[in-house]
Amino acid sequence: MTILVYDLECMDGRRPSPFCWRTKYALAHKGLAFEARPVGFGDIQSLYGGAYKTVPIIEDDGRHVGDSWAIADYLDSTYPDTPKLFGTPTERALCRYIEMTLFTTIAPHLLSSYVKDIHDHALEKDRAYFRESREKRLGRTLEEVCAGRESRVEQAREGLQSIRLTLAQGQPFISGEHPGYADYMVAGFLLWVASVATLPLLRADDSLLPWFERVRDLYGGLGRTTTLNALAA
Numbered sequence: 001m002t003i004l005v006y007d008l009e010c011m012d013g014r015r016p017s018p019f020c021w022r023t024k025y026a027l028a029h030k031g032l033a034f035e036a037r038p039v040g041f042g043d044i045q046s047l048y049g050g051a052y053k054t055v056p057i058i059e060d061d062g063r064h065v066g067d068s069w070a071i072a073d074y075l076d077s078t079y080p081d082t083p084k085l086f087g088t089p090t091e092r093a094l095c096r097y098i099e100m101t102l103f104t105t106i107a108p109h110l111l112s113s114y115v116k117d118i119h120d121h122a123l124e125k126d127r128a129y130f131r132e133s134r135e136k137r138l139g140r141t142l143e144e145v146c147a148g149r150e151s152r153v154e155q156a157r158e159g160l161q162s163i164r165l166t167l168a169q170g171q172p173f174i175s176g177e178h179p180g181y182a183d184y185m186v187a188g189f190l191l192w193v194a195s196v197a198t199l200p201l202l203r204a205d206d207s208l209l210p211w212f213e214r215v216r217d218l219y220g221g222l223g224r225t226t227t228l229n230a231l232a233a
C-alpha cells in the first residue's frame with residue numbers, strides 16, 4: 001500500500017516545505033512506499049473538506065493525518081515493525097528541543113531573508129495569496145521584510161554552529177552513527193532555503209555541506225528529487 005503525502009509545490013519542480021521534507025524522510029526511514037503529490041498553497045484548503053491549513057498531510061489506507069509531528073507519531077504507532085523515528089520518548093523530546101532551537105536561532109532570520117524568494121518561486125497562481133497572507137502576518141511588505149538581509153543571513157549561518165560542532169564530534173549524522181529525525185528536520189530547513197535562495201546561505205567551505213550531501217544521498221537520493229538554487233557560495 002502506497003502512502004500519499006501532499007507536498008508543497010513551487011515553480012520548476014521545487015518542493016520547498018521543510019515540514020514536507022521531514023515527513024518524506026520519515027516515510028523513507030521506515031521503508032514505507034509513498035507518493036509525494038504536489039499541491040500549491042492555494043489548493044490545501046480544498047483537501048479533505050478544508051480540514052487542514054498546512055501540509056504535509058498523509059493519506060494511508062483511507063485515513064488522513066496532518067502536521068509533521070502527528071504524522072511521525074502515527075507512522076511509529078501504525079508501523080511498529082519498521083525502524084522507529086523515535087526509539088524512546090526521550091529521543092522524541094530531544095528532537096522537539098532541536099526543533100525549538102531551530103525555530104528560535106535560525107527560522108526568524110531565514111524567514112526575514114528569504115520570504116520574498118519564496119514568493120518569487122511560488123506557483124504563479126499562489127503568489128497573490130502568499131504575499132497577502134505573509135504581509136498580514138509580518139506587518140510589512142515582503143520587500144521591506146527582506147531589505148538588508150545580508151546581516152540576517154549571517155546570523156542564520158552562525159545559528160547553525162551547534163550543528164557543526166555536533167558533527168565535529170566524529171559522528172556522520174546529528175543523530176549519531178545513523179541518520180534520524182533530527183537530521184531530517186535540519187536538512188529540511190536547508191532544502192527549504194536552497195529551493196528558493198537568491199542569496200546563498202552558507203559559505204563554500206562550510207563544514208555542514210558534507211553532512212548535507214550525505215543526507216541528500218539517503219534513500220536513493222531522496223534529497224536530490226527537487227530543483228535547488230545554490231545553498232553555498
Ligand SMILES: N[C@@H](CCC(=O)N[C@@H](CS)C(=O)NCC(=O)O)C(=O)O
Nearest residue numbers: 017018019053054055056067068069
Ligand atoms: N506544524 C506544521 C507546520 C506545517 C507548515 O507550516 N506548512 C506550510 C508549508 S512549509 C504550509 O503548508 N503553509 C500553507 C499556507 O501558508 O497557506 C507541521 O509541522 O506540519
